[in-house]
Amino acid sequence: MAPFRQGVQAGVAIAIGYTPIALAFGLLAKTTGLTLGETVLMSLVVFAGASQYIALSLIAAGTGALEIVLTTFILNIRHFLMSASLSEKAEPDAFWKKALYAFGITDETFSVAAMKEGTVNASYMFGLIAMAYGSWVVNSGIGHAVGASLPESLQESMAIALYAMFIGLLVPALKKQRKIVWLAGLSALFNSIGTFVLHLSKGWSIVLATLLSAVIVQWLAKEGGNGDE
Amino acid sequence: MNSTIVWMIIGMGVVTYLPRLLPFVLLGRIQLPPFWQGVLKNVPYAVLGALIIPDVFFIQDDVVFGAIGFAAAVIAAWFGANVMVVVLAAVAVLSLYSLVV
Numbered sequence: 001m002a003p004f005r006q007g008v009q010a011g012v013a014i015a016i017g018y019t020p021i022a023l024a025f026g027l028l029a030k031t032t033g034l035t036l037g038e039t040v041l042m043s044l045v046v047f048a049g050a051s052q053y054i055a056l057s058l059i060a061a062g063t064g065a066l067e068i069v070l071t072t073f074i075l076n077i078r079h080f081l082m083s084a085s086l087s088e089k090a091e092p093d094a095f096w097k098k099a100l101y102a103f104g105i106t107d108e109t110f111s112v113a114a115m116k117e118g119t120v121n122a123s124y125m126f127g128l129i130a131m132a133y134g135s136w137v138v139n140s141g142i143g144h145a146v147g148a149s150l151p152e153s154l155q156e157s158m159a160i161a162l163y164a165m166f167i168g169l170l171v172p173a174l175k176k177q178r179k180i181v182w183l184a185g186l187s188a189l190f191n192s193i194g195t196f197v198l199h200l201s202k203g204w205s206i207v208l209a210t211l212l213s214a215v216i217v218q219w220l221a222k223e224g225g226n227g228d229e
Numbered sequence: 230m231n232s233t234i235v236w237m238i239i240g241m242g243v244v245t246y247l248p249r250l251l252p253f254v255l256l257g258r259i260q261l262p263p264f265w266q267g268v269l270k271n272v273p274y275a276v277l278g279a280l281i282i283p284d285v286f287f288i289q290d291d292v293v294f295g296a297i298g299f300a301a302a303v304i305a306a307w308f309g310a311n312v313m314v315v316v317l318a319a320v321a322v323l324s325l326y327s328l329v330v
Contacts, residue, residue: 013312038234045242055241065237073244078276080248085272087256095257102250107280112312114273157323159288160298161316163281167299168315170277171306183271184278191279209279214271218264 007127010116013168014108014128015135017161020150021049022136025056026143032056036144043140047133048106050202051075075203081210082110089119097122104129108162115169179217187213298323 001009022043029039034056046052051072058068083105090098101122109132113120149155173180187209194205261269286295301322305315 013316016316034234035230037230038238041230041235042238042241045238046245048245051241051245055237059234065233065240068237069240069244072241073248076245077248079245080252081272082276083249084252084256085269085276087252088261088266088269090253095253098253098257099250102253103246105249107276111273111277111280114276153327154324156289156294157298157320157327160285160295160302160319160323163285163288164298164302164305164316164319165312166277166281167285167302167319168306168310168312170274170281171303172309173274175307179271180274183274184281187275187278188282192283195283206276206279210272210275211268213275213278214268217275218267218271221267222264 003121003123004127007124007129008131009127010112010124011109011128011131013165014112014132014162017108017158017165018049018132018135019139020155020158020161022139023143023149024155025049025052026140026145027147027149028053028056028143029140030144030147032060034059034144036141039144040137040141043137046072047104047136048072048076048079049136074201078107078203078207078210079105079110081207082107082114086110086113086120089114091119091121093122101125101129104133106132108132108165111166111169115173179221182220183213183217186216294323294326297326 025043026039029042030036034042042052042055046055054071054075055068058071083102086105087098104125109125109128112128113125116124143149150158170180170184174184190209190212191205194200194209195202198205200208281299285299286292288295288298298319302315302319305318310318
Protein backbone atom coordinates (compact mmCIF):
# COMPACT_ATOMS: atom_id res chain seq x y z
CA MET A 1 0.00 0.00 0.00
CA ALA A 2 1.23 3.53 -0.73
CA PRO A 3 2.65 5.18 2.42
CA PHE A 4 0.18 8.09 2.25
CA ARG A 5 -2.79 5.71 2.24
CA GLN A 6 -1.21 3.68 5.01
CA GLY A 7 -0.93 6.87 7.06
CA VAL A 8 -4.56 7.80 6.38
CA GLN A 9 -5.68 4.36 7.49
CA ALA A 10 -3.61 4.54 10.68
CA GLY A 11 -5.09 7.99 11.33
CA VAL A 12 -8.72 6.87 11.44
CA ALA A 13 -8.55 5.93 15.12
CA ILE A 14 -7.11 9.36 15.92
CA ALA A 15 -9.76 11.15 13.87
CA ILE A 16 -12.48 9.32 15.80
CA GLY A 17 -10.78 9.92 19.13
CA TYR A 18 -10.38 13.65 18.45
CA THR A 19 -14.04 14.12 17.48
CA PRO A 20 -15.64 14.41 20.95
CA ILE A 21 -12.72 16.44 22.30
CA ALA A 22 -12.74 18.89 19.40
CA LEU A 23 -16.55 19.27 19.47
CA ALA A 24 -16.39 20.01 23.19
CA PHE A 25 -13.52 22.43 22.60
CA GLY A 26 -15.56 24.34 20.03
CA LEU A 27 -18.52 24.52 22.35
CA LEU A 28 -16.42 25.64 25.31
CA ALA A 29 -14.67 28.26 23.14
CA LYS A 30 -18.09 29.67 22.26
CA THR A 31 -19.17 29.90 25.90
CA THR A 32 -15.80 31.50 26.72
CA GLY A 33 -16.63 34.23 24.19
CA LEU A 34 -14.37 33.34 21.26
CA THR A 35 -15.79 33.88 17.79
CA LEU A 36 -16.07 31.00 15.32
CA GLY A 37 -13.11 32.45 13.40
CA GLU A 38 -10.92 32.66 16.51
CA THR A 39 -11.85 29.14 17.54
CA VAL A 40 -10.97 27.61 14.16
CA LEU A 41 -7.84 29.77 13.95
CA MET A 42 -6.62 28.42 17.29
CA SER A 43 -7.13 24.81 16.17
CA LEU A 44 -5.44 25.56 12.82
CA VAL A 45 -2.43 27.35 14.28
CA VAL A 46 -1.85 25.56 17.59
CA PHE A 47 -3.14 22.01 17.03
CA ALA A 48 -2.54 20.87 20.62
CA GLY A 49 -5.65 19.82 22.52
CA ALA A 50 -4.62 20.10 26.14
CA SER A 51 -3.06 23.54 25.78
CA GLN A 52 -6.06 24.86 23.85
CA TYR A 53 -8.36 23.78 26.71
CA ILE A 54 -6.09 25.38 29.26
CA ALA A 55 -5.97 28.58 27.20
CA LEU A 56 -9.78 28.76 27.36
CA SER A 57 -9.87 28.34 31.11
CA LEU A 58 -7.15 30.99 31.49
CA ILE A 59 -9.00 33.40 29.19
CA ALA A 60 -12.13 32.84 31.28
CA ALA A 61 -10.11 33.57 34.43
CA GLY A 62 -8.85 36.82 32.89
CA THR A 63 -5.22 35.71 32.64
CA GLY A 64 -2.93 37.78 30.41
CA ALA A 65 -1.99 36.64 26.91
CA LEU A 66 1.72 36.37 27.68
CA GLU A 67 1.13 34.02 30.60
CA ILE A 68 -1.14 31.87 28.43
CA VAL A 69 1.59 31.61 25.79
CA LEU A 70 4.14 30.66 28.46
CA THR A 71 1.84 28.00 29.92
CA THR A 72 1.35 26.60 26.43
CA PHE A 73 5.10 26.41 25.93
CA ILE A 74 5.68 24.50 29.15
CA LEU A 75 2.85 22.07 28.43
CA ASN A 76 4.16 21.32 24.95
CA ILE A 77 7.87 20.90 25.70
CA ARG A 78 7.13 17.17 25.77
CA HIS A 79 6.79 17.25 21.98
CA PHE A 80 10.52 18.00 21.85
CA LEU A 81 11.18 14.53 23.21
CA MET A 82 8.73 12.99 20.75
CA SER A 83 10.20 14.80 17.74
CA ALA A 84 13.71 13.81 18.82
CA SER A 85 12.65 10.18 19.02
CA LEU A 86 10.80 10.31 15.70
CA SER A 87 13.74 11.96 13.94
CA GLU A 88 15.76 8.79 14.68
CA LYS A 89 13.09 6.69 12.97
CA ALA A 90 12.45 9.01 10.03
CA GLU A 91 13.65 8.20 6.53
CA PRO A 92 15.77 10.86 4.83
CA ASP A 93 13.38 13.38 3.27
CA ALA A 94 13.75 16.98 2.15
CA PHE A 95 14.04 19.26 5.18
CA TRP A 96 10.93 21.25 4.24
CA LYS A 97 8.88 18.06 4.34
CA LYS A 98 10.18 17.19 7.79
CA ALA A 99 9.56 20.76 8.94
CA LEU A 100 6.00 20.46 7.64
CA TYR A 101 5.13 17.17 9.31
CA ALA A 102 6.88 18.26 12.52
CA PHE A 103 3.97 20.72 12.89
CA GLY A 104 1.58 17.78 13.15
CA ILE A 105 3.32 15.91 15.96
CA THR A 106 0.90 15.38 18.83
CA ASP A 107 0.78 12.74 21.57
CA GLU A 108 -1.46 10.69 19.29
CA THR A 109 0.22 11.07 15.86
CA PHE A 110 3.58 10.45 17.51
CA SER A 111 2.38 7.29 19.27
CA VAL A 112 0.92 5.81 16.10
CA ALA A 113 3.98 6.68 13.98
CA ALA A 114 6.43 5.45 16.63
CA MET A 115 4.68 2.07 16.93
CA LYS A 116 4.67 1.50 13.17
CA GLU A 117 6.98 -1.32 12.04
CA GLY A 118 10.14 -0.09 10.35
CA THR A 119 10.76 3.50 9.39
CA VAL A 120 8.37 6.37 8.63
CA ASN A 121 8.61 8.74 5.68
CA ALA A 122 7.02 12.08 4.88
CA SER A 123 4.17 10.60 2.80
CA TYR A 124 3.10 8.36 5.68
CA MET A 125 3.28 11.26 8.14
CA PHE A 126 1.26 13.50 5.81
CA GLY A 127 -1.51 10.88 5.55
CA LEU A 128 -1.57 10.31 9.29
CA ILE A 129 -1.54 14.00 10.15
CA ALA A 130 -4.14 14.90 7.51
CA MET A 131 -6.64 12.68 9.33
CA ALA A 132 -5.79 13.97 12.79
CA TYR A 133 -5.57 17.65 11.82
CA GLY A 134 -8.67 17.51 9.64
CA SER A 135 -10.73 15.99 12.42
CA TRP A 136 -9.40 18.45 15.00
CA VAL A 137 -9.98 21.62 12.95
CA VAL A 138 -13.32 20.68 11.38
CA ASN A 139 -14.85 19.37 14.60
CA SER A 140 -13.70 22.45 16.57
CA GLY A 141 -15.62 24.54 14.04
CA ILE A 142 -18.68 22.30 14.17
CA GLY A 143 -18.70 22.36 17.97
CA HIS A 144 -18.78 26.16 17.91
CA ALA A 145 -21.24 26.52 15.02
CA VAL A 146 -23.73 23.93 16.26
CA GLY A 147 -23.26 24.99 19.86
CA ALA A 148 -23.62 21.44 21.08
CA SER A 149 -21.49 18.36 21.46
CA LEU A 150 -22.51 14.72 21.27
CA PRO A 151 -25.24 13.39 23.58
CA GLU A 152 -23.84 13.42 27.10
CA SER A 153 -23.58 9.67 27.64
CA LEU A 154 -21.87 9.09 24.26
CA GLN A 155 -19.55 12.04 24.92
CA GLU A 156 -18.57 10.47 28.24
CA SER A 157 -18.04 6.99 26.79
CA MET A 158 -15.96 8.40 23.96
CA ALA A 159 -13.59 10.05 26.43
CA ILE A 160 -11.93 6.62 26.65
CA ALA A 161 -11.19 6.52 22.90
CA LEU A 162 -7.68 8.01 22.82
CA TYR A 163 -6.60 6.11 25.93
CA ALA A 164 -7.91 2.91 24.34
CA MET A 165 -5.88 3.75 21.25
CA PHE A 166 -2.72 4.19 23.36
CA ILE A 167 -3.46 0.86 25.05
CA GLY A 168 -4.07 -0.82 21.69
CA LEU A 169 -0.66 0.43 20.52
CA LEU A 170 1.24 -0.47 23.68
CA VAL A 171 -0.08 -3.91 24.65
CA PRO A 172 1.19 -5.86 21.59
CA ALA A 173 4.66 -4.39 22.20
CA LEU A 174 4.49 -5.27 25.92
CA LYS A 175 3.79 -8.88 25.05
CA LYS A 176 6.89 -9.08 22.89
CA GLN A 177 9.59 -7.59 25.13
CA ARG A 178 10.18 -7.54 28.88
CA LYS A 179 12.12 -4.28 28.45
CA ILE A 180 8.97 -2.53 27.21
CA VAL A 181 7.04 -3.60 30.30
CA TRP A 182 9.68 -1.85 32.38
CA LEU A 183 9.69 1.28 30.20
CA ALA A 184 5.93 1.74 30.29
CA GLY A 185 5.53 0.60 33.91
CA LEU A 186 8.25 2.84 35.32
CA SER A 187 7.09 5.93 33.46
CA ALA A 188 3.47 5.27 34.52
CA LEU A 189 4.70 5.06 38.11
CA PHE A 190 6.86 8.19 37.81
CA ASN A 191 4.03 10.12 36.16
CA SER A 192 1.68 9.11 39.00
CA ILE A 193 4.25 10.26 41.56
CA GLY A 194 4.77 13.50 39.61
CA THR A 195 1.04 14.10 39.51
CA PHE A 196 -0.11 13.10 43.00
CA VAL A 197 2.95 13.47 45.21
CA LEU A 198 4.99 16.25 43.63
CA HIS A 199 1.97 18.04 42.11
CA LEU A 200 3.90 18.82 38.94
CA SER A 201 2.05 20.29 35.98
CA LYS A 202 0.95 17.73 33.41
CA GLY A 203 3.59 18.86 30.92
CA TRP A 204 6.57 18.53 33.26
CA SER A 205 5.34 15.34 34.83
CA ILE A 206 5.10 13.53 31.46
CA VAL A 207 8.48 14.85 30.27
CA LEU A 208 10.32 13.88 33.46
CA ALA A 209 8.62 10.48 33.79
CA THR A 210 9.38 9.59 30.17
CA LEU A 211 12.99 10.75 30.25
CA LEU A 212 13.76 9.12 33.61
CA SER A 213 12.27 5.81 32.57
CA ALA A 214 13.94 5.80 29.14
CA VAL A 215 17.37 6.61 30.66
CA ILE A 216 17.13 4.19 33.60
CA VAL A 217 16.04 1.26 31.43
CA GLN A 218 18.73 2.03 28.86
CA TRP A 219 21.34 2.17 31.59
CA LEU A 220 20.17 -1.14 33.10
CA ALA A 221 20.10 -2.77 29.67
CA LYS A 222 23.66 -1.62 29.09
CA GLU A 223 24.82 -2.90 32.50
CA GLY A 224 23.12 -6.24 31.91
CA GLY A 225 24.72 -6.51 28.49
CA ASN A 226 21.44 -6.92 26.66
CA GLY A 227 17.99 -5.75 27.62
CA ASP A 228 16.24 -6.99 24.50
CA GLU A 229 15.31 -10.41 25.70
CA MET B 230 -11.54 39.14 15.42
CA ASN B 231 -10.09 40.55 18.61
CA SER B 232 -6.44 41.36 17.88
CA THR B 233 -5.17 40.43 21.39
CA ILE B 234 -6.69 36.97 20.96
CA VAL B 235 -5.21 36.61 17.49
CA TRP B 236 -1.72 37.57 18.71
CA MET B 237 -2.09 35.20 21.63
CA ILE B 238 -3.05 32.39 19.23
CA ILE B 239 -0.04 33.13 17.03
CA GLY B 240 2.21 33.14 20.09
CA MET B 241 0.75 29.81 21.23
CA GLY B 242 1.34 28.44 17.73
CA VAL B 243 4.99 29.52 17.69
CA VAL B 244 5.85 28.09 21.12
CA THR B 245 4.07 24.83 20.24
CA TYR B 246 5.77 24.48 16.85
CA LEU B 247 9.33 25.18 18.07
CA PRO B 248 9.70 22.06 20.28
CA ARG B 249 8.17 19.99 17.47
CA LEU B 250 10.59 21.38 14.88
CA LEU B 251 13.91 21.84 16.73
CA PRO B 252 14.94 18.16 17.00
CA PHE B 253 14.69 17.80 13.21
CA VAL B 254 16.96 20.83 12.81
CA LEU B 255 19.50 19.75 15.44
CA LEU B 256 19.56 15.97 15.01
CA GLY B 257 19.65 16.20 11.23
CA ARG B 258 23.28 17.32 11.49
CA ILE B 259 24.75 15.35 14.36
CA GLN B 260 25.04 11.67 15.14
CA LEU B 261 24.12 10.93 18.77
CA PRO B 262 26.21 8.52 20.87
CA PRO B 263 24.70 4.98 20.90
CA PHE B 264 23.49 5.32 24.50
CA TRP B 265 21.32 8.33 23.63
CA GLN B 266 20.11 6.73 20.43
CA GLY B 267 18.94 3.86 22.65
CA VAL B 268 17.21 6.31 25.01
CA LEU B 269 15.34 7.90 22.09
CA LYS B 270 14.25 4.44 20.92
CA ASN B 271 12.87 3.83 24.43
CA VAL B 272 10.90 7.09 24.47
CA PRO B 273 7.74 5.88 22.64
CA TYR B 274 7.06 3.08 25.13
CA ALA B 275 7.78 5.31 28.10
CA VAL B 276 5.58 8.09 26.66
CA LEU B 277 2.69 5.66 26.22
CA GLY B 278 2.96 4.52 29.83
CA ALA B 279 2.81 8.12 31.05
CA LEU B 280 0.03 9.13 28.64
CA ILE B 281 -2.19 6.29 29.85
CA ILE B 282 -1.53 6.28 33.59
CA PRO B 283 -2.83 7.87 35.74
CA ASP B 284 -5.05 10.02 33.47
CA VAL B 285 -7.19 7.15 32.12
CA PHE B 286 -8.73 6.67 35.58
CA PHE B 287 -9.90 10.28 35.73
CA ILE B 288 -11.88 10.68 32.54
CA GLN B 289 -14.89 11.03 34.80
CA ASP B 290 -15.45 11.82 38.50
CA ASP B 291 -16.20 8.14 39.03
CA VAL B 292 -12.83 6.32 38.96
CA VAL B 293 -14.63 3.02 38.30
CA PHE B 294 -15.77 4.38 34.93
CA GLY B 295 -12.21 4.92 33.75
CA ALA B 296 -11.07 1.62 35.28
CA ILE B 297 -13.72 -0.32 33.34
CA GLY B 298 -12.73 1.39 30.09
CA PHE B 299 -9.07 0.68 30.85
CA ALA B 300 -9.77 -3.01 31.55
CA ALA B 301 -11.89 -3.38 28.40
CA ALA B 302 -9.14 -1.89 26.25
CA VAL B 303 -6.38 -3.99 27.84
CA ILE B 304 -8.38 -7.22 27.41
CA ALA B 305 -9.26 -6.46 23.78
CA ALA B 306 -5.64 -5.55 22.99
CA TRP B 307 -4.29 -8.56 24.86
CA PHE B 308 -6.32 -10.89 22.66
CA GLY B 309 -4.81 -9.32 19.59
CA ALA B 310 -7.56 -6.93 18.47
CA ASN B 311 -6.27 -4.18 16.19
CA VAL B 312 -6.21 -0.60 17.44
CA MET B 313 -9.53 0.38 15.84
CA VAL B 314 -11.31 -2.60 17.44
CA VAL B 315 -9.76 -1.82 20.82
CA VAL B 316 -11.08 1.76 20.60
CA LEU B 317 -14.59 0.68 19.58
CA ALA B 318 -14.70 -2.09 22.20
CA ALA B 319 -13.76 0.30 25.02
CA VAL B 320 -16.34 2.89 23.91
CA ALA B 321 -19.02 0.19 23.56
CA VAL B 322 -18.34 -1.27 27.01
CA LEU B 323 -18.54 2.17 28.64
CA SER B 324 -21.75 3.00 26.73
CA LEU B 325 -23.29 -0.22 28.08
CA TYR B 326 -22.00 0.57 31.56
CA SER B 327 -23.61 4.04 31.55
CA LEU B 328 -26.88 2.51 30.36
CA VAL B 329 -26.88 0.03 33.23
CA VAL B 330 -25.76 2.37 36.03
